[in-house]
Amino acid sequence: MNQIINHLLKSKNIFLATHVHPDGDAVGSLIAMGLAVEALNKKVTLYNENVLPAVYRFLPSINRIVQHANAENDYDTAVILDCGNLGRIGRLHSAIARMPVIINIDHHVTNTGFGDLQFIDTSASATAEIVYRLIRKMGLPISKDMATSIYTGILTDTGSFRFSNTSRAAFDICSELMGLGVDPYDVAQHVYGTYSLGRIKLLNLAIDSIEISENGKLSVMTLYQRMLDETGTHSEDIDGFIHYAKRIEDIKVAVLIRELSGGKNRPPDSRYHVSLRSDGTIDVSEIAASFGGGGHFSAAGFNIDSGIADVKKQIFKLARVI
């Protein structure tokens, strides 16, 4: 931690980035860390390659995050947050890999240890919790903006203090953040309170798509791009749907297969993101890693380049070993 702080103090122009299809922890960690480094009078760029989910747009400094950046600029340091591997940043990852110093701040069990300096704590409830510790160690005051961002990261990564990563530290930090001006009701209203009509209709399609393995232990939801088009929704609207598949009785592992939107070189119907959630008895990060992805014990994911029939076949095979 001290090495990271010493390096940040020496840096002048810092590039901060987080993972594609960002969640609350990715967005919250990015903003809080960005504002902290800026408070040290550094030049900062906050980057994420995707459109940010509407539910996080209430965060006061959300507009500081840019979707396009020139990674060839004179950055002396890159700070990568909530990414198990550098590729999770998306298309800029190889340009970022060439930056002089890379700092890796994360809590995934599958973190590859990339970069020059690492602060990886797999017992942290969220990357935002690690960011909180760094800010405290730097002796910086935590503004209301920073506090709300960190709180949102911890709230969403613990599934509103329901998942197994919910810890006393998570509660202690959030309690302190409330003292710094965070309004939990307001945050919850934004993050969980509002669904567009399209999102409700998409949820209906997602629930309708659920299939259960023969042994009743694995549930699979499938969402195609055309369903998003039909309901006027975006991939960010899918966030949280997998919990409906996980809640079904006797289910040990829930899977959500999502067709990725077709890029120029991506024939439709041939590339999917697969999300995995377990009831806490199965290590899905291991399953995801065997497909080239990663994550946590109970929540993990990977991308797969194949036709849907083959993807489903491979997924249903998993039911035999759970």
Ligand code: AMP
């Ligand atoms: P998701 O199901 O996409 O919401 O992701 C669940 C968890 O797995 C998150 O902690 C992600 O950071 C992680 N994850 C998802 N996809 C990948 C991937 N392709 N490589 C590594 N980690 C991933």
Ligand code: MN
């Ligand atoms: Mn994340």
Ligand code: MN
């Ligand atoms: Mn996280």
